[in-house]
Amino acid sequence: MKTKALVTMLLLLLCTMVFASEDPGDAAERARKTQELNQLAERFKAETGFRGKISTDTNRMCLGYYEGKFAGIQITAEADTASFRSAFEQILDKVLPYTFAKREQLVRSRITNIHGIIRTEYYQQVNGYRVEGIGRLSIDYEVGRNAFAIGNGTVELPVGGVSVNIAEEQAFQIARTEFEKTELCNENTPPWRHKSHIQFSSRKIGDVQLPYRLYWRIVFPGRMYYIDAETGEWFAEGYVINQ
Numbered sequence: 001m002k003t004k005a006l007v008t009m010l011l012l013l014l015c016t017m018v019f020a021s022e023d024p025g026d027a028a029e030r031a032r033k034t035q036e037l038n039q040l041a042e043r044f045k046a047e048t049g050f051r052g053k054i055s056t057d058t059n060r061m062c063l064g065y066y067e068g069k070f071a072g073i074q075i076t077a078e079a080d081t082a083s084f085r086s087a088f089e090q091i092l093d094k095v096l097p098y099t100f101a102k103r104e105q106l107v108r109s110r111i112t113n114i115h116g117i118i119r120t121e122y123y124q125q126v127n128g129y130r131v132e133g134i135g136r137l138s139i140d141y142e143v144g145r146n147a148f149a150i151g152n153g154t155v156e157l158p159v160g161g162v163s164v165n166i167a168e169e170q171a172f173q174i175a176r177t178e179f180e181k182t183e184l185c186n187e188n189t190p191p192w193r194h195k196s197h198i199q200f201s202s203r204k205i206g207d208v209q210l211p212y213r214l215y216w217r218i219v220f221p222g223r224m225y226y227i228d229a230e231t232g233e234w235f236a237e238g239y240v241i242n243q
Contacts, residue, residue, distance in 0.1 A: 033058040040098070048094040052147070063098050066150040070094065073148075075141060084111050084118050088139050091148065092122065099137060101154040106137070116143040126157050129214055132201040155212055157200055162214050164229045168196050171216035174234055175225035184222045201226055203235060 037056035041063055044050060052068010073090050075083065088111070096103060106122040113119075117140050124135040134153040141148050166174075179185050200212045203226070215226040227234045 030058060033061060037061065037063065044098055050094070057152075062100065062152060062154075064152050066095070066152075067147065069147055075143075075146065081111055084120075084141065087141070088120050091139055091150065092137070095137065095150060095152070099152050099154040100156040101137065102157075102159065105157060117141070118143065124154055124157060126160075126200070126214075127162055129162065130199055131155055131157070131212065132199045132217070135200065155200075155202070157212055158214075162230070164198070164214065166216065166227060166229050166232050168198070168216060170232070171227040171229070172196060172218055174227050174232060175216075175218035175220070178225060178234070178236065179220045179223060182223065184220070189221065198229060203237075 034056065037058065041054040041056060044054065044063060049071030050066065050068055051071070052066065054063055054067075055065040056062070057064035070091065073087050075087060079087075088108075092106075101122075101124050105124045105126060107125060109121045109123065111118060111120045119138065119140045121139075122137040124131050124137075135155050135157075136151075136153050138151040138153070139148065140150075197217045198214065199217065201215045201217070202212045203210050214229040216229055218225045218227065222238060224237050224239060225234055226236070
């Protein structure tokens with residue numbers, strides 16, 4: 001018992017030290033963001049008739065996940081795919097103003113029914129180019145609970161068209177030239193590459209998240225290169241090779 005008491009005291013002391021060392025300015029800023037998003041969530045409920053829980057994302061400053069019901073959107077036991085499509089489109093109209101996406105950027109996937117969960121996703125794209133990792137809005141309907149779950153993974157993309165001035169082979173040559181300067185490239189490195197891919201990507205420098213731009217992604221052993229499809233500017237990221 002004494003040992004447990006001692007461990008408990010040490011944990012409490014550690015927690016106290018952590019909170020004491022926290023920058024008051026950072027804590028105040030987090031509190032301000034949380035309050036702002038909570039107010040946004042309440043406004044969403046008032047405007048759309050949503051009843052349920054809403055999780056907020058202070059990093060992206062948006063409403064991130066919704067779980068509940070909408071007044072006026074009912075699903076019957078006899079609902080078919082057309083009924084679900086209509087319900088999902090109604091939900092999209094309500095949620096869209098609270099996302100980073102524009103309606104013309106969204107393409108809906110097919111509607112699936114897996115173990116009583118009806119699901120569709122709206123993928124963001126501009127000129128047919130999608131977003132690396134996220135860039136989508138998902139809507140699920142759980143039959144057993146008669147409730148919706150909505151995940152907001154949208155990002156802010158360029159409005160209008162995008163220019164592709166750098167061809168795939170040019171992007172590869174830029175990446176290959178830089179890769180050859182690294183210690184990862186040696187006489188045993190074969191002159192091959194993974195399949196190149198073009199997509200919208202972003203990067204974070206310090207605490208600043210840069211805008212999404214269209215990049216070619218070229219992958220070599222241990223290193224990924226992102227070449228701006230419009231300007232040819234590039235950056236690289238390392239990754240772990242699983243043996």
